[in-house]
Amino acid sequence: MTETTSALPRRRVAVVGAGPAGVYASDILQRSDHLFDRYPAPFGLIRYGVAPDHPRIKGIIKALHKVMERGGIRFIGNVDYGRDITLEELRKHYDAVIFATGAIDDAALNIPGIDLEGSYGAADFVSWYDGHPDYPREWPLNAEQVAVLGNGNVALDVARVLSKHAEDLLETEIPDNVYEGLQTSPVQDVHVFGRRGPAQVKFTPLELRELSHTRDVDIVLYEEDFEFDEASDESIKTNNQVKTMVNTLANWLVEQEERSEEASRKLHLHFLHQPVEIVEGRNEDGSGTGKVAGIKFERMELDGTARAQGTGEFVEYPVQAVYRAVGYFGSPLADIPFDSERGIIPNDGGGCSMRPVPRWRASMPPVGSSGDRSA
Ligand SMILES: Cc1cc2nc3c(=O)[nH]c(=O)nc-3n(C[C@H](O)[C@H](O)[C@H](O)COP(=O)(O)OP(=O)(O)OC[C@H]3O[C@@H](n4cnc5c(N)ncnc54)[C@H](O)[C@@H]3O)c2cc1C
Known part of the structure; x- marks a missing residue:
C-alpha cells in the first residue's frame, strides 16, 4: 500500500x-x-x-x-x-x-418447550453442516419426523439438507463428518411451517423450485393452506416474484394428485400455522422425557392486509426434532x-x-x- x-x-x-x-x-x-x-x-x-x-x-x-x-x-x-x-x-x-x-445468531422464539432436547436453531445446524470450527463434529440426526419453522430461504436450506439423501450431497464440498452423519439419518417427513399464506412466503423462486429436483423426495402440499386475501391478490398481480412462487406451489398441489410412485422421503409445506408449543414426551410414569415429541400450532387466517390472525383452532404434529429458522439476529x-x-x-x-x-x-x-x- x-x-x-x-x-x-x-x-x-x-x-x-x-x-x-x-x-x-x-x-x-x-x-x-x-x-x-x-x-x-x-x-x-x-x-x-x-x-x-x-x-x-x-x-x-x-x-x-x-x-x-x-x-x-x-x-x-x-x-x-x-x-x-x-x-x-x-x-x-x-x-x-x-x-x-x-x-x-438465531432470533429467539419464545414458546414453551423451545429448550427441550431436539429443539435447535437453524444457525447451529447450518454451522455444523458447513464445517464451522467452533461446532462439534457430530449432530443428533435420529428423528423420523422433523418440523422446520420459518418460510425463508434458510428454512428451505435446512429442510433440503435434512431431507436429501446423503449420497446426493457427495458431489458438493460437504465435510466427511457431515456426510457420515446425514447417512445415518432415519428421516421420513420434513414439515416446513409458515405463519402466513403462500403469497407471503419469503422464499425466492429459484430456491423454492430447486426443491422439486431433489431425488426420492416428494413435495406435499395441503389445499386448506391455500388462502389468499385482498392484499395477497394484489401482490400476485403486481409482484412477479410472488406470482411465480404462488404458481409453482399451486402447480405442485395439482401435480401431487397425479403421482404414480411414492418417494421414501417427504417434504411437506404448510402455511397458516403459528407455533404455540413444542410438546415434551412422557415417560410411562407420566414424567417428562425432556425431549421433543410433537409440536402444536394455532391455525391462522389472513385479515385482508396479508397479516395473519389466530382462528382458535389448534393442531398437533408428532415430530422428534424442531429447527427454528425464524431469522438471524x-x-x-x-x-x-x-x-x-x-x-x-x-x-x-x-x-x-x-x-x-x-x-x-x-x-x-x-x-x-x-x-x-x-x-
Ligand atoms: C443459512 C444461510 C444461508 C444463506 N444462503 C445464501 C444464499 O444462498 N445466497 C445469498 O446471496 N445469501 C445467502 N445468505 C446470506 C449471506 O450469507 C449474508 O447476506 C452475508 O454473508 C452477509 O454478509 P456480512 O459481511 O454482512 O456478514 P457475515 O457474512 O456474517 O460476516 C461477518 C463476519 O464478522 C465476523 N465477526 C463477527 N463478530 C466479530 C467480532 N466480535 N470480532 C471479529 N470478527 C467478528 C464473523 O466471523 C464474520 O466473518 C445466507 C445466509 C445464511 C445464514
Missing part, C-alpha cells in the same frame, strides 16, 4: 468482520489498514452459512479472493473484537473503524450501542456516529508500524 502524495494526511481505517460486507467495504475504501476477523479464515457466512449444495453462491468466495488478492487489504484473522482488541485500542491506532460483524459488540429489540446498532438510514468524526491528524503513526500480522 502506498502513502497518499496529496497534502491530506494519511487516514487509517480498521474494518472488523471479514464477511462480504467487510471485504467490499475495504475494497471500496481502496484500502483498509487492517481487516480483522475472529476466525482464521475470512468470508463469514458465505463460508459458514451458504449450503454446500449451492456451489454458485459458494463461488462468491472466488470473487472475494480476487478482491483480497489485489493487495490493498491486509487480513488479520483470529482477532475477536471485544476479547482480543478493544474499542479504546482501535481508537488509538485508527481514524475510523467499520464494524461489519453480520448477524450470526445481531449480537451486541463491546462498547458499541445496541438495539436489543431489533438486534442492530442504532442508526439513522445506515449511518451511526458515536462521537464526531475526528479531524484527520498528520501525526498518525505510519501504516504497519506495530503489531502487523498481515496474511
Whole structure:
C-alpha cells in the first residue's frame, strides 16, 4: 500500500468482520489498514452459512479472493473484537473503524418447550453442516419426523439438507463428518411451517423450485393452506416474484394428485400455522422425557392486509426434532450501542456516529508500524 502524495494526511481505517460486507467495504475504501476477523479464515457466512449444495453462491468466495488478492487489504484473522482488541485500542491506532460483524445468531422464539432436547436453531445446524470450527463434529440426526419453522430461504436450506439423501450431497464440498452423519439419518417427513399464506412466503423462486429436483423426495402440499386475501391478490398481480412462487406451489398441489410412485422421503409445506408449543414426551410414569415429541400450532387466517390472525383452532404434529429458522439476529459488540429489540446498532438510514468524526491528524503513526500480522 502506498502513502497518499496529496497534502491530506494519511487516514487509517480498521474494518472488523471479514464477511462480504467487510471485504467490499475495504475494497471500496481502496484500502483498509487492517481487516480483522475472529476466525482464521475470512468470508463469514458465505463460508459458514451458504449450503454446500449451492456451489454458485459458494463461488462468491472466488470473487472475494480476487478482491483480497489485489493487495490493498491486509487480513488479520483470529482477532475477536471485544476479547482480543478493544474499542479504546482501535481508537488509538485508527481514524475510523467499520464494524461489519453480520448477524450470526438465531432470533429467539419464545414458546414453551423451545429448550427441550431436539429443539435447535437453524444457525447451529447450518454451522455444523458447513464445517464451522467452533461446532462439534457430530449432530443428533435420529428423528423420523422433523418440523422446520420459518418460510425463508434458510428454512428451505435446512429442510433440503435434512431431507436429501446423503449420497446426493457427495458431489458438493460437504465435510466427511457431515456426510457420515446425514447417512445415518432415519428421516421420513420434513414439515416446513409458515405463519402466513403462500403469497407471503419469503422464499425466492429459484430456491423454492430447486426443491422439486431433489431425488426420492416428494413435495406435499395441503389445499386448506391455500388462502389468499385482498392484499395477497394484489401482490400476485403486481409482484412477479410472488406470482411465480404462488404458481409453482399451486402447480405442485395439482401435480401431487397425479403421482404414480411414492418417494421414501417427504417434504411437506404448510402455511397458516403459528407455533404455540413444542410438546415434551412422557415417560410411562407420566414424567417428562425432556425431549421433543410433537409440536402444536394455532391455525391462522389472513385479515385482508396479508397479516395473519389466530382462528382458535389448534393442531398437533408428532415430530422428534424442531429447527427454528425464524431469522438471524445481531449480537451486541463491546462498547458499541445496541438495539436489543431489533438486534442492530442504532442508526439513522445506515449511518451511526458515536462521537464526531475526528479531524484527520498528520501525526498518525505510519501504516504497519506495530503489531502487523498481515496474511
Ligand atoms: C443459512 C444461510 C444461508 C444463506 N444462503 C445464501 C444464499 O444462498 N445466497 C445469498 O446471496 N445469501 C445467502 N445468505 C446470506 C449471506 O450469507 C449474508 O447476506 C452475508 O454473508 C452477509 O454478509 P456480512 O459481511 O454482512 O456478514 P457475515 O457474512 O456474517 O460476516 C461477518 C463476519 O464478522 C465476523 N465477526 C463477527 N463478530 C466479530 C467480532 N466480535 N470480532 C471479529 N470478527 C467478528 C464473523 O466471523 C464474520 O466473518 C445466507 C445466509 C445464511 C445464514
